Amino acid sequence: MPLNEFDIIKKYFTRQSSHSTVVSTVGDACIGDDCAVVNPAQGKQLVMSMDTLVAGTHFPESATPYQIATRALCTSLSDLAAMGARPLWFTLGLTLPHVSEQWLSEFSRGLFVIADQFNVDLIGGDTTKGPLSVTVQVHGEVNTGAALMRSSAQAGDAVFVTDVVGDGAAALAMLQGANFLDDSLQKYLLARFYQPLPQIAVGESLAPLANAAIDISDGLLADAGHIARASNVVIQLDLEDIPVAEGLKNNTQCTQEQCWQWGLSGGDDYQLLFTMPLHHLEKLRGEIAAQDVTITQIGRVVSAENDQSKVVLMKQQQVCDVAHITNMQGYQHFDA
Ligand code: ADP
Ligand code: MG
Numbered sequence: 157m158p159l160n161e162f163d164i165i166k167k168y169f170t171r172q173s174s175h176s177t178v179v180s181t182v183g184d185a186c187i188g189d190d191c192a193v194v195n196p197a198q199g200k201q202l203v204m205s206m207d208t209l210v211a212g213t214h215f216p217e218s219a220t221p222y223q224i225a226t227r228a229l230c231t232s233l234s235d236l237a238a239m240g241a242r243p244l245w246f247t248l249g250l251t252l253p254h255v256s257e258q259w260l261s262e263f264s265r266g267l268f269v270i271a272d273q274f275n276v277d278l279i280g281g282d283t284t285k286g287p288l289s290v291t292v293q294v295h296g297e298v299n300t301g302a303a304l305m306r307s308s309a310q311a312g313d314a315v316f317v318t319d320v321v322g323d324g325a326a327a328l329a330m331l332q333g334a335n336f337l338d339d340s341l342q343k344y345l346l347a348r349f350y351q352p353l354p355q356i357a358v359g360e361s362l363a364p365l366a367n368a369a370i371d372i373s374d375g376l377l378a379d380a381g382h383i384a385r386a387s388n389v390v391i392q393l394d395l396e397d398i399p400v401a402e403g404l405k406n407n408t409q410c411t412q413e414q415c416w417q418w419g420l421s422g423g424d425d426y427q428l429l430f431t432m433p434l435h436h437l438e439k440l441r442g443e444i445a446a447q448d449v450t451i452t453q454i455g456r457v458v459s460a461e462n463d464q465s466k467v468v469l470m471k472q473q474q475v476c477d478v479a480h481i482t483n484m485q486g487y488q489h490f491d492a
Contacts, residue, residue, distance in 0.1 A: 158255055161283050168264040173277045175244060192279035194245060200297040205235035208249075211288035215350075216331055221259045223350040224290060225266030231373070232292040233274055233354040234426040238371035240304040240363030241296030243274050243356060248281035249291030274356055302363045304430070309368035309387035313431035315455035318355050320399045321376050322415055323348040325422020334409070341403040352426035358451075361443040362430055369430035375423040377467055377478060380455075383431065384465040391431075393455040395471045420469075420478070431457050 159167065165187060173186045177195045182188035196202055209228050211217055219227075229246070236243050248267070252259075271278060276294065326336075327349035336342055355371075362369055368387055370379045376398065384391045400415045432440070434453070441451065460466070469478045 168260045175277050186279050201300050203239045203241040204295045206293040207232045208291040221263035222266035225263045226270050226351045228290040228292050229270040230352050232294045234371045236296040237354045237356045237359035240359045241298045243276040243296045245277050245279045246294045251284045251286040251289045304369040306383050307386040309383050309389050309431040309457050311459040313457040314434040314453050315431050317429050318427045320401045321425045322400045322419035324424025325418035336409050355428045357447050365436040366430040366432040372425040372427045375421040377420045380467045388465045390458045390460050391467045397454045399452045
């Protein structure tokens with residue numbers, strides 16, 4: 157007999173909560189009543205964000221249920237990282253064309269691998285029938301007043317990025333048919349696409365140090381533009397300092413222009429772009445020493461003349477033409 161909605165939820169999505177902030181409403185489970193009940197901590201603000209992934213648009217139809225689950229939760233958690241928040245709970249909206257236990261079991265396995273890694277509890281959701289889509293709403297907390305906004309970049313700040321950019325776009329190109337003729341690079345890019353691990357630890361350390369932050373989902377230039385506009389500043393980026401994965405830089409199938417284009421306007425990287433006084437860098441590096449992540453300075457914030465906020469790309473200290481390098485291509489969905 158096929159599972160009904162309640163059986164699915166019980167079997168694949170109900171686990172005991174690990175957070176003391178979650179109230180058990182049904183026996184020792186926190187899922188199953190009309191709502192989840194949580195106790196926010198004193199002195200904290202709640203931070204929340206929702207993202208939907210639609211099959212064929214945000215992931216290829218060929219993605220495995222495990223891959224879909226890890227991508228959905230990682231990309232949502234990245235928004236919490238960008239606010240400097242600590243993840244607490246999430247809810248899951250699942251629309252399925254039909255019920256397959258094998259699918260659900262793999263989806264649930266992927267989901268809880270990431271949930272456990274980032275210590276975030278599933279506390280509820282909704283399950284419906286229809287074309288495959290996954291919505292995740294994440295909730296986190298920050299010390300009151302400490303959330304990292306896009307709107308607080310200050311002239312004089314240095315601009316930094318975590319890890320490397322361009323992997324998301326290169327992975328997308330690969331999923332759409334590009335062949336890098338390098339198995340280890342292809343494996344690396346696949347992992348970057350389906351498990352773009354959110355920079356939660358860096359975000360939490362940044363909260364008291366940085367002035368502004370954003371996670372790179374639209375592309376470095378576009379997301380720098382979001383900070384510049386919201387903060388009414390000019391952001392100068394040094395093209396030659398923008399970090400791209402060695403495997404891509406050295407790949408015979410990629411030109412330097414292609415790497416720059418992916419890094420600047422590809423999107424889907426889920427790295428943090430932040431502005432911070434340079435003198436905090438050493439403290440930040442000390443705090444995240446245990447993390448396997450590099451921090452690279454890629455530019456600076458200067459004041460906007462006549463309120464003209466913008467992003468300026470520099471090469472050898474000269475302003476260079478963004479359109480020429482990037483061809484101004486933004487994020488491309490699978491159905492684009
Ligand atoms: P209601 O009719 O009250 O909205 P539902 O039948 O939609 O209740 O859900 C029953 C319980 O199962 C609720 O506690 C809900 O949060 C939970 N739930 C439903 N779908 C999911 C899911 N995909 N993941 C986690 N919890 C879910
Ligand atoms: Mg419901």
